[in-house]
Amino acid sequence: MDYQNKKSQPLKRKIIISFSIVMTIVIITIGYLTNIIFTSEFRKYVDKNNKYKSQNITSSLEKSYMHNRWDKRKLESIGEEALDNGIILSVYDANDNLVWSMYEYSNQSCHNTLNEIADNMNKIYPRWDGEYIEDKTPIYKGNELIGYKESGYYDEIYYMENEINFLKVINNFLLLVGILSVGSITVISVILSKKISKPIAKVSNMTKVIEAGNYKNKLVYSSNIKEVDDLISSINNLADTLGDQENLRKRLTTDIAHELRTPLTSIQGHLEAIIDGIWEPSEERLGSINDEVIRLSSLVNKLRDISSIENTESLSKEEVNLKELIKNIGYNMEINALDKNISISYELEDIVCMVDRGKFSQVIVNILSNAIKYTDKDGKVYVKLYKKDNKVMISIRDTGVGIAKKDLKYIFERFYRTDKSRSRETGGIGVGLTIAKKIVKLHDGDIYVNSEIGTGTEFIISIG
Ligand code: ADP
Numbered sequence: 060m061d062y063q064n065k066k067s068q069p070l071k072r073k074i075i076i077s078f079s080i081v082m083t084i085v086i087i088t089i090g091y092l093t094n095i096i097f098t099s100e101f102r103k104y105v106d107k108n109n110k111y112k113s114q115n116i117t118s119s120l121e122k123s124y125m126h127n128r129w130d131k132r133k134l135e136s137i138g139e140e141a142l143d144n145g146i147i148l149s150v151y152d153a154n155d156n157l158v159w160s161m162y163e164y165s166n167q168s169c170h171n172t173l174n175e176i177a178d179n180m181n182k183i184y185p186r187w188d189g190e191y192i193e194d195k196t197p198i199y200k201g202n203e204l205i206g207y208k209e210s211g212y213y214d215e216i217y218y219m220e221n222e223i224n225f226l227k228v229i230n231n232f233l234l235l236v237g238i239l240s241v242g243s244i245t246v247i248s249v250i251l252s253k254k255i256s257k258p259i260a261k262v263s264n265m266t267k268v269i270e271a272g273n274y275k276n277k278l279v280y281s282s283n284i285k286e287v288d289d290l291i292s293s294i295n296n297l298a299d300t301l302g303d304q305e306n307l308r309k310r311l312t313t314d315i316a317h318e319l320r321t322p323l324t325s326i327q328g329h330l331e332a333i334i335d336g337i338w339e340p341s342e343e344r345l346g347s348i349n350d351e352v353i354r355l356s357s358l359v360n361k362l363r364d365i366s367s368i369e370n371t372e373s374l375s376k377e378e379v380n381l382k383e384l385i386k387n388i389g390y391n392m393e394i395n396a397l398d399k400n401i402s403i404s405y406e407l408e409d410i411v412c413m414v415d416r417g418k419f420s421q422v423i424v425n426i427l428s429n430a431i432k433y434t435d436k437d438g439k440v441y442v443k444l445y446k447k448d449n450k451v452m453i454s455i456r457d458t459g460v461g462i463a464k465k466d467l468k469y470i471f472e473r474f475y476r477t478d479k480s481r482s483r484e485t486g487g488i489g490v491g492l493t494i495a496k497k498i499v500k501l502h503d504g505d506i507y508v509n510s511e512i513g514t515g516t517e518f519i520i521s522i523g
Contacts, residue, residue: 071249071256078248079241086240090233097229102216109216112144117208120150120198124205134159142168145176145219147211151195153204176217183223189213258282258291265294274302303469311474318358318488322351358488365473365490368497374415381444381451382407384416388423389442392431399436403427407444412451412523418498425491426455426518433516434459449523456517462510470508471496 116137123133134150138161141148147169149160161169173191180187193211197204218226258280265278277298278291329348332338389403396403430440434457443454462470466477476489499506504522 069256070259071252074252074255075245075248078251079245082244082248083241086237086244090237093233094230098226101222101226105218105222106216109144109212112141113146113210116141116146116148116210117196117198120208121200121205124198124200129158129206131159135164138164141210142172143219145172145212145217147173147193149209149211151207151209153206155207158206173213176213176219179220179223180213180215180217183218183226187215187217189215189217254282255284255287258284258287262287262290262294265298269294269298269301272305274298274305307469307472307475314474314476314489315362319355322355322358326351326355361488361490365494368418368494371418371497371501374418374501376413376415378411379414379416379419381410381412381414381453384420385423385442385444385453388420388427392424392427395428396431396440399431399434399438401431401434401436401438401440403431403440403442405442407442408446410444410446410451414502414522415498419502422495422498422520423453423455425495426520429491430455430457430459430516430518433457438515447521450521451523453520454517456515458515461512461514461516462508463512467508467510471506 119137119140120134123130123137129150129152138148138150138159142161147161149162150158152158157163177189180189190213191211192214193209195207195209198206198208261278261280265276268276275298277295280291282288282291326348329338329344329351333340333344338344385407386405389405393403427440427442434440438458440458441454441456443452443456445452445454462477466475469475470477471492472489473493474489496506499520499522502522504520507519507521508516509519510516
């Protein structure tokens with residue numbers, strides 16, 4: 060089925076776009092706030108500076124007044140400096156007669172300066188509307204009134220050329236920092252998104268490989284991102300598990316086919332020989348056919364058992380004395396053990412537990428019968444029932460053939476047998492442990508195995 064969302068976008072693009080948008084908004088906001096704060100502080104500074112300059116003009120005028128007269132040359136230089144600061148200066152004597160005026164001195168420069176200020180300010184602040192005003196203040200030298208200073212200037216804050224240039228430099232610097240930040244963030248987001256999206260794309264491709272049934276391929280890639288590396292190792296483990304399951308399934312099909320074919324071939328051979336008149340349908344021959352039919356039906360019964368237990372979800376639990384239950388099963392099996400001179404020893408505590416009597420008996424039967432089946436002549440089987448950490452434990456240990464390490468993880472799988480010829484001899488088809496595990500799990504318990512080839516095997520059941 061195709062679960063792909065048609066609207067979905069590549070991760071890489073999503074990361075780059077989201078990252079860039081967020082960072083651009085952050086940078087613009089920071090830039091905007093910096094600009095507002097800076098401009099307001101700058102205005103305060105310029106305002107203070109203008110007042111200071113105005114005071115300076117007054118004190119320069121005071122100093123230029125000597126021997127009871129105004130020095131015109133000095134007034135010119137004071138007036139030019141005032142003009143440089145956007146102030147049109149006029150000086151009057153104590154009788155209010157005009158002594159010197161910038162307008163008279165250079166009308167053109169006055170207009171040029173005022174126009175320039177208005178143009179520049181309108182460019183920076185379109186809503187700037189400074190009005191030209193003139194104020195006249197007396198000038199004293201000590202206590203003597205020596206004249207009047209008339210200053211003409213714009214009543215709203217205004218910047219002179221050098222201040223505008225300074226503002227331009229600062230704004231350009233902020234812009235440059237902003238552009239560099241956006242640029243470097245875009246580059247970082249591209250690198251980061253590649254780092255994340257590349258392994259994900261690889262994992263995605265790997266899942267397609269797995270989907271196609273190629274479980275042997277492994278994804279060899281390290282992203283240095285823990286979650287992504289975990290994902291890669293999970294995918295590899297998944298491929299391993301699926302590969303194992305696939306092998307088991309193939310093995311299962313051939314095994315079942317083989318198990319069914321062996322008795323069927325034998326029956327067919329016997330019957331053909333009888334039909335062709337080669338053999339008499341004697342009691343012995345018919346008995347042999349019957350044995351094969353019994354084998355076939357026992358096989359089919361086991362298949363039915365496993366499918367029924369695998370579909371069981373509930374148990375009918377009752378209080379069961381496990382010591383008695385195990386002992387009874389042991390006695391019933393003693394005959395098989397005696398055949399091989401195997402001794403079974405018991406170390407059973409008196410434990411009563413809520414279990415499904417029929418099903419739990421089957422667990423003990425399956426494991427104990429395996430212990431006898433896979434133990435050679437004169438071997439030993441030890442059965443122990445005890446409590447550990449409030450759990451009921453049953454250990455069934457034998458001194459038998461043992462299980463190879465490579466087989467250990469599969470023995471609870473359906474139809475898995477380590478030694479087919481031996482199992483067949485002993486009537487096993489590899490479902491006893493699967494059934495046992497399923498029943499123990501239904502009792503909220505677990506089943507463990509320790510084994511060493513040639514030394515023996517121990518199955519431990521824990522419930523409660
Ligand atoms: P089977 O019906 O073949 O005995 P089981 O599911 O009971 O199937 O066991 C699966 C396989 O595990 C067996 O074929 C055998 O190879 C191995 N096995 C189980 N119990 C023992 C044991 N006590 N000692 C050695 N091998 C065992």
